[in-house]
Amino acid sequence: MPGFIQFDADSLIVLTSTLLAPKPEEGCALLIGDNNIMASNYKTKGYQIKVIWPCCNIWEPGLLSPCRHQNSEVRAPQKTCSRENRFAIDPREQLLAQKWARTKNLKILGSAHSHPDGEAVPSPTDRALIFTSGLMVIVSGIGSAQAWWMQKDQNQHPQELIILNCH
Secondary structure, three states: OOOEEEEOOOHHHHHHHHHHOOOOOOOEEEEEEEEEEOOOOOOOOEEEEEEEEEEOEOOOOOOOOOOOOOOHHHOOOOOOOOOOOOOOEOHHHHHHHHHHHHHOOOEEEEEEEEEOOOOOOOOHHHHHOOOOOEEEEEEEOOOOEEEEEEOOOOOOOOEEEEEEEOO
16 A cells, blocks of 8 residues: 555646546546555655546446445445546556556556546545455545545555645
């Protein structure tokens, strides 16, 4: 788990604009950069986001079947599912981004999405659909961003990460 997330130049502004553009639908993107950087004020290594890879939200009914979990705290709330409260990134876009990143000696560090009518915190649905531990950045409907280390283990709560913005 990184100790912090650092956004290069205006990439946080680009991310926020990209994710809010499809409002009222959720926007989504991949985060590309370096996963082994140091910052002067931190004793741990962090992630440096260098490129925002905008993605189309391809979610549609039936794409992800409803999750059934023993822990009712992470069970997705019963409400009408739509692209306004769900997102999915096309696996082909993920492969293209990964190939491109490798040519630049970079890595896909995580994903980002918006909560157009909500806060920048992981929803029960976000938590229920995590398949591997990793970075997730969420942008609220008013444009605030928060970074989270999402746990594969559904019984562990996501850990908020510090965001640094380099200008």
